[in-house]
Amino acid sequence: MADYLLEMRGITKEFNGVKAIDGIDLVVRPGECVGLCGENGAGKSTLMKVLSAVYPPGSWSGTILWEGKELHARNIRDTEEAGIVIIHQELMMVPHLSVAENIFLGSEPTTRAGFVDYDAMNARASELMKQLKMPDINVALPVMAYSGGKQQLIEIAKALNKNAKLLILDEPTSALTAAETETLLTLVKEFKARGMACVYISHKLDEVAAIADTVTVIRDGTHVATRPMAELDTNEIITMMVGREMKNLFPREAHEIGEVIFAAKNVTVWDTTNTERKLVDDVSFELRRGEILGVAGLVGAGRTELASHLFGCWKGRHQGAILLDGEEVRVHAPRDAVRQGISMVPEDRKRHGIVPLMGVGHNITMSVLKRFTRRGLIDAEDEMAAIQGEIRRMRIKTAQPLLPIASLSGGNQQKAVVAKMLMPNPRVLILDEPTRGVDVGAKYEIYKLIFELAKQGVAVLMISSELPEVLGISDRVLVMGEGRLRGDFPNTGLSQEKILAAALGKQDQVAA
Amino acid sequence: MTFSSKDLRTFLSTYKIVALLLIIAVIWTFFGVLTYDADLGGSQFLTARNFSNLLRQMAITGMLASAMVFVIVAGEIDLSVGSLLGLLGGIAAVLDVLYHWPLAGTIAVVILLGITVGTFVGWLTAYQGIPSFIVTLGGMLVFRGAVLGLTGGITVAPASEELKYIGQGYLPGFMGNGLAVALFLLLAVLAFRTRAGREKHGLPVSSIPMEIARLVAIGGVILGFVLTLNSYQGVPVPVLILLVILGVFTVIGDKTVFGRRIYAVGSNLEATRLSGVDVNLVKMMVFAMMGLMCALAGLTTTARLAAGTPSAGSGGELDAIASCFIGGTSMRGGIGTVIGALVGALIMASLDNGMSMLGVETFWQQIVKGVILVLAVWMDIVSSGNTR
Numbered sequence: 001m002a003d004y005l006l007e008m009r010g011i012t013k014e015f016n017g018v019k020a021i022d023g024i025d026l027v028v029r030p031g032e033c034v035g036l037c038g039e040n041g042a043g044k045s046t047l048m049k050v051l052s053a054v055y056p057p058g059s060w061s062g063t064i065l066w067e068g069k070e071l072h073a074r075n076i077r078d079t080e081e082a083g084i085v086i087i088h089q090e091l092m093m094v095p096h097l098s099v100a101e102n103i104f105l106g107s108e109p110t111t112r113a114g115f116v117d118y119d120a121m122n123a124r125a126s127e128l129m130k131q132l133k134m135p136d137i138n139v140a141l142p143v144m145a146y147s148g149g150k151q152q153l154i155e156i157a158k159a160l161n162k163n164a165k166l167l168i169l170d171e172p173t174s175a176l177t178a179a180e181t182e183t184l185l186t187l188v189k190e191f192k193a194r195g196m197a198c199v200y201i202s203h204k205l206d207e208v209a210a211i212a213d214t215v216t217v218i219r220d221g222t223h224v225a226t227r228p229m230a231e232l233d234t235n236e237i238i239t240m241m242v243g244r245e246m247k248n249l250f251p252r253e254a255h256e257i258g259e260v261i262f263a264a265k266n267v268t269v270w271d272t273t274n275t276e277r278k279l280v281d282d283v284s285f286e287l288r289r290g291e292i293l294g295v296a297g298l299v300g301a302g303r304t305e306l307a308s309h310l311f312g313c314w315k316g317r318h319q320g321a322i323l324l325d326g327e328e329v330r331v332h333a334p335r336d337a338v339r340q341g342i343s344m345v346p347e348d349r350k351r352h353g354i355v356p357l358m359g360v361g362h363n364i365t366m367s368v369l370k371r372f373t374r375r376g377l378i379d380a381e382d383e384m385a386a387i388q389g390e391i392r393r394m395r396i397k398t399a400q401p402l403l404p405i406a407s408l409s410g411g412n413q414q415k416a417v418v419a420k421m422l423m424p425n426p427r428v429l430i431l432d433e434p435t436r437g438v439d440v441g442a443k444y445e446i447y448k449l450i451f452e453l454a455k456q457g458v459a460v461l462m463i464s465s466e467l468p469e470v471l472g473i474s475d476r477v478l479v480m481g482e483g484r485l486r487g488d489f490p491n492t493g494l495s496q497e498k499i500l501a502a503a504l505g506k507q508d509q510v511a512a
Numbered sequence: 513m514t515f516s517s518k519d520l521r522t523f524l525s526t527y528k529i530v531a532l533l534l535i536i537a538v539i540w541t542f543f544g545v546l547t548y549d550a551d552l553g554g555s556q557f558l559t560a561r562n563f564s565n566l567l568r569q570m571a572i573t574g575m576l577a578s579a580m581v582f583v584i585v586a587g588e589i590d591l592s593v594g595s596l597l598g599l600l601g602g603i604a605a606v607l608d609v610l611y612h613w614p615l616a617g618t619i620a621v622v623i624l625l626g627i628t629v630g631t632f633v634g635w636l637t638a639y640q641g642i643p644s645f646i647v648t649l650g651g652m653l654v655f656r657g658a659v660l661g662l663t664g665g666i667t668v669a670p671a672s673e674e675l676k677y678i679g680q681g682y683l684p685g686f687m688g689n690g691l692a693v694a695l696f697l698l699l700a701v702l703a704f705r706t707r708a709g710r711e712k713h714g715l716p717v718s719s720i721p722m723e724i725a726r727l728v729a730i731g732g733v734i735l736g737f738v739l740t741l742n743s744y745q746g747v748p749v750p751v752l753i754l755l756v757i758l759g760v761f762t763v764i765g766d767k768t769v770f771g772r773r774i775y776a777v778g779s780n781l782e783a784t785r786l787s788g789v790d791v792n793l794v795k796m797m798v799f800a801m802m803g804l805m806c807a808l809a810g811l812t813t814t815a816r817l818a819a820g821t822p823s824a825g826s827g828g829e830l831d832a833i834a835s836c837f838i839g840g841t842s843m844r845g846g847i848g849t850v851i852g853a854l855v856g857a858l859i860m861a862s863l864d865n866g867m868s869m870l871g872v873e874t875f876w877q878q879i880v881k882g883v884i885l886v887l888a889v890w891m892d893i894v895s896s897g898n899t900r
Contacts, residue, residue, distance in 0.1 A: 311786070313785065313786060333785075333790070334785055334786050334787070334788050335788040335789065335790055337788070338787075338788030339788070344786065346783075346786055351780075351782055351783070352782050352783050352786050353783055353786075354780065354783055355776045355779045355780045355783050355784060355846075356779055356780060356846075357775070357778075357779040357846040357847060358775060358776060358779055358846075362772065362776075366772075366776060366784070366787045366789065367787040367788045367789070369769045369772055369773075370769055373768075373769060376768060377763065377767040377768060378767050378768060378769065378772065379709070380706070380709075380767075381706070381709035381710050381712065381713050381715065382709075382713075384710075384713065384715055385713040385715070388715075420787060421787075424788070
């Protein structure tokens with residue numbers, strides 16, 4: 001019996017002559033949890049795609065030993081058969097199929113006549129749900145009836161059902177609430193105790209610290225270090241990830257806060273499918289020139305829905321006044337908002353932020369393209385000069401200004417989306433989870449930019465689920481819970497506990 | 513070996529148009545050899561006369577394909593264009609033959625109607641949210657029904673001489689030459705203005721000899737094109753119209769805000785909306801353009817046949833859609849060019865023309881065209897490395 005369950009040695013993968021990863025080692029012992037850390041674009045996903053044979057053997061070099069023997073996997077099916085199961089950042093569920101059907105997708109039990117054996121399938125699925133401490137899930141209901149967090153756990157049930165020996169979790173908690181994250185971490189620990197190994201990929205280093213036995217850090221496609229977690233703390237991991245000391249995570253800068261320029265009055269937003277349900281319930285607030293207003297709350301608190309109303313893009317029923325300089329403005333569509341000087345950087349970058357087939361540059365100029373026209377035609381040179389200016393200013397790393405944006409790393413895509421929404425020179429900037437899925441370096445740059453904008457007098461509304469970020473950036477913090485405004489605190493002496501308590505509606509106990 | 517094939521693949525996916533021109537070269541060589549006849553002194557396919565015919569044959573499909581490419585790029589489809597062509601051509605015939613309207617009046621009314629109908633179809637799709645597949649499938653039946661009712665199911669003939677000129681006329685040789693010179697000068701001026709602009713902003717420019725070599729090559733192609741056509745009867749009017757459309761639509765696609773937005777809408781509708789773009793208006797305008805092209809194609813069809821027939825344009829939508837796909841337009845939207853679609857139409861027309869010349873039976877022609885369509889898209893997928 002070999003020492004290692006999985007042994008990846010000297011893995012190198014090139015794309016068009018550029019080395020995405022270069023000689024990376026990753027080893028996992030049976031029953032061990034390895035935290036894999038690295039900035040976006042460091043090569044984590046590439047490494048996992050090599051392991052799961054998304055990139056077939058021959059397209060990369062190096063060796064992979066699985067239980068001491070060379071792994072010959074030609075596709076994901078082969079790796080899953082061997083016992084390696086990957087749970088991706090984006091959920092891979094078929095929304096209209098039932099929970100059980102999703103769990104058994106591709107391996108449906110059949111009766112002797114060749115029909116799907118639903119009884120066996122549902123029974124086994126229910127049993128798995130009990131193992132995952134979710135006994136109240138009805139496995140016959142369509143998966144879309146459950147929240148993103150529950151779906152993530154169902155995804156894990158799917159992996160368990162495949163008898164995984166090695167579970168790879170790629171940013172599993174990016175859409176989970178704190179409670180759901182807790183459940184997930186507990187489960188992973190239980191699996192570990194049962195001898196299942198796992199590779200845990202996450203930007204949330206606290207989670208890594210909580211469950212990993214060993215941490216492997218990679219940077220710019222190369223292996224930096226593999227050390228026991230016991231010898232490390234999160235700051236050291238960050239230092240290794242970025243290759244420099246991160247002294248100040250939040251580059252706070254003094255900025256002047258002026259008069260009220262923006263206000264929302266009695267905003268109520270109803271669900272699109274369940275039209276009686278209020279997602280935002282009578283929320284009002286004011287925003288001042290140069291002020292950074294953080295909006296905290298648990299997932300599902302109605303923050304994104306509030307932002308959608310303010311930006312004119314909520315598809316269901318909604319009401320509430322939007323005031324600029326004390327005057328009510330009509331915002332029926334995003335273009336009205338942009339025209340009035342309100343910009344929004346949406347939460348879901350892939351679906352709502354980028355136009356994937358177009359170049360980085362053309363993404364950036366999208367909302368102000370008319371500015372570069374002369375007699376109705378785009379002056380390509382004028383536009384290109386502006387694009388290059390933005391790419392430099394935002395430090396977007398791209399080989400060419402017109403490279404398709406989809407080929408950039410998440411952090412650089414996000415910077416381009418922010419650049420796009422800053423082009424119209426907004427007075428009010430709404431940022432919905434601006435640093436989700438963004439690496440530490442890009443995060444820092446986005447924070448700096450926020451302060452820069454505040455200095456220039458832009459009012460910033462920042463929705464964020466990362467409490468340290470909310471506390472590190474905001475001048476004032478709004479807390480939402482179940483659609484209602486549950487707190488409005490100046491950011492002095494504010495703690496994560498106080499925000500959480502407010503979000504959960506337990507403000508009184510804290511105040512007392 | 514693998515290295516060179518990879519290089520070739522990148523080259524072909526970057527310069528898709530080169531791959532398409534290679535296909536045309538292969539098809540033409542093939543028919544050129546097969547139609548070689550020593551008694552008549554050469555290949556019957558590769559003559560100025562046949563070249564002229566070929567271009568006239570592709571003109572109508574080409575007009576539809578030029579706008580269809582934008583419809584598909586925007587992520588929609590239009591199945592009604594063949595029928596709408598028939599209806600508008602029928603109206604043109606009725607106005608011309610039965611009411612003896614002046615040509616300008618007929619053209620104005622038909623174009624206006626085309627844009628109106630296109631806009632309405634676009635409004636139903638963009639603002640009312642009915643999938644374009646459904647709206648235009650309905651439209652296909654409605655328009656065909658309307659043209660049957662309008663003509664009473666019989667041919668409306670004969671068209672006036674003026675109208676016939678649109679479909680059957682040729683430009684006199686000197687005008688063809690004049691236009692060629694003007695076009696070349698325009699391209700040369702544009703090339704040097706672009707250059708000056710790039711230098712002003714400190715952007716990289718190609719060397720002067722390269723620029724000149726490029727212009728000489730373009731000049732050669734234009735010259736060869738016009739001289740060949742002039743050695744028969746001159747540039748056919750429908751071909752001239754198609755070339756103007758190609759120029760205007762390419763500029764719209766590459767150089768205007770509207771054009772850029774069509775591609776953005778097709779690539780990611782929601783992200784485009786959230787950038788402050790009126791995506792519904794963009795979609796509606798794309799269908800309006802499609803309507804305009806149906807009007808031009810309808811007029812040309814009636815003029816070419818010198819009559820309005822109830823079945824004019826039948827199946828035209830499929831030819832136009834096939835041309836777009838052969839020309840590298842992506843089914844999923846966001847990718848496609850007008851020139852690509854026109855080369856696609858030229859490939860289809862070459863197959864039609866060559867096979868008819870060889871006396872291949874109609875059923876075989878259909879089978880071959882169908883196979884070529886699937887093959888072309890397959891090659892496109894393989895060359896761009898998008899296989900699963």
